[in-house]
Amino acid sequence: MEVTETWYLVLSAVLFAIGFTGLLVRRNPLVMFMCVELMLNAVNISFVAFSDALDDLAGQTAVFFVLVVAAAEVVVGLSIVVAVLRRGPAMTADDLSSLRG
């Protein structure tokens, strides 16, 4: 028995589905961000799997850029959460509706 790219892709799909479900189910904006990170990681796994299967470096380069964009996204997203939640201690995603102005 040997680990083929199919295994990695199935793992990636399951991880993505867990992250997606968590994003829909949870109401704490911080945990929702963590679920987005899980989904990004799932995609990274499949990028590396394709890179490995097709002997192509572009997949690994893509993962590198995904990492950078994820870092930037977390920085901005968390500062929005901090700015919104400082106004009140209530802790659900519904409070982000105050962004409407």
Add this chain to the structure above:
Amino acid sequence: MVDVIVFVIAAAIILGGAFGVVLNSNPVRAALSLIGSFFGVAVVFILQEAHFLALVQIVVYAGAIVVLFLFVIMLLGVDRAEDLSVEPLAGQRAAGVAVGALVLALVLGGLFLSGPGGDEGAVALTGQQAATQPLDRNESDVDQLANDLFTRNVLAFEATALLLTIATVGAVVLVKNQGAEDLVVDEPGEAAS
């Protein structure tokens, strides 16, 4: 065979961590489960000979991003457990799980139904071998990634530098001064008044 054992253990860690993120009511525990999941992903990267990315995964994700999450959790003092038994929006949870299962079925269906079938493997890996950026397995992947980043993708690389700068400035602007009036300012000049 060793591959299989390592993969199964790593997959168990990844999925266990992911379930921990979704199911833990305490945000701090969710963040710690997230670290476990990221370490599992790093093991999977090593298994696929992407050593540099595995290291970056640990340094950036487990080191920087999760610490940022923990900082924000502590800063806001929201580390109390959320009551998961209440469901303010009736049916949200069931609908969320149903849609998640649908997405999983969709992805797996696309994976297994669109392939050539037979012994060739059910998966639709129909891409050609790389013509422009071939992966040389005898050379270290750090060298190859560096060559690729600083020659072909140098413009994108510069753009990420700009992106990170903008994100940093944006974070400072967003967090600065919001509700500053109710903060206790701990400066000598303020104490006198």
